[in-house]
Amino acid sequence: MGAVEARLAELGLELPEIVPPLAAYVPAVLDGSRVYVSGQVPMVGGVxxxxxxxGEGEGFVSPERAKELAAVCALNALAAVKSVVGDLDRVERVVKVVGFVASDPSFTGQPGVINGASELFGDVFGDAGRHARSAVGVVALPLGAPVEVEVIVHVRD
Structure with a gap:
């Protein structure tokens, strides 16, 4: 177990199995020193x-729960990174995070939701987990997911 996976364990987290693609794409692509991770939804154990x-109120996923689910997406993204680089200790920096939040039209707290992913990367990688980011509200996401996260990381040879 490398240092990154040991840090995950210290945080009480376990790297999941890679989420299989839901359509015609691959979970991650290594291109030179960058890994581009396809959008990850909060799948846990294949579900x-x-x-x-x-949104706020009855019938919506709460912003707090959505933030937790964004962290699940980030863990799934790390599994996708590992699938193409073999060892998460090769990650030199999280470069960019793009988060999508299926939102009630009146909901404007997308940045707080995507903080779930951003904070996880910071907790795992320290300063190397600080990244550029976008948080976007959308009408719907694949499979009805409340949140989706895509990531770009820089890796060392």
Whole structure:
């Protein structure tokens, strides 16, 4: 077990199995020193952890729960990175995170939701986990997921 996976264990987290593609794409592509990770939804054990739009009140996924699900997406992204580089200790920096939040039209807290992913990367990688980011509200996501996260990381040879 490398240092990154040991850090995950210290945080009480376990790297999941890679989420198989849901359509005609691959989970991650290594291109030179960059890994481009396809959008990851909050799959846990092959099942979507929750469905629905994020918002306030009855019938919506709460922003707090959506933030937790964004962290699940980030873990799935790390599994995708490992699938193409073999060892997460090769990650030199998380470069960019793009988060999508299926949102009630009145919901404007997308940045807080995607903090779930950003904070996980910071907890795991320290300063190397600080990244550029976008957090976007959308009408719907694949399979009815409330959140989706894609990542670009820089790796060393």
């Amino acid at each position: 979507l952890a929750e469905t629905g739009a994020v």
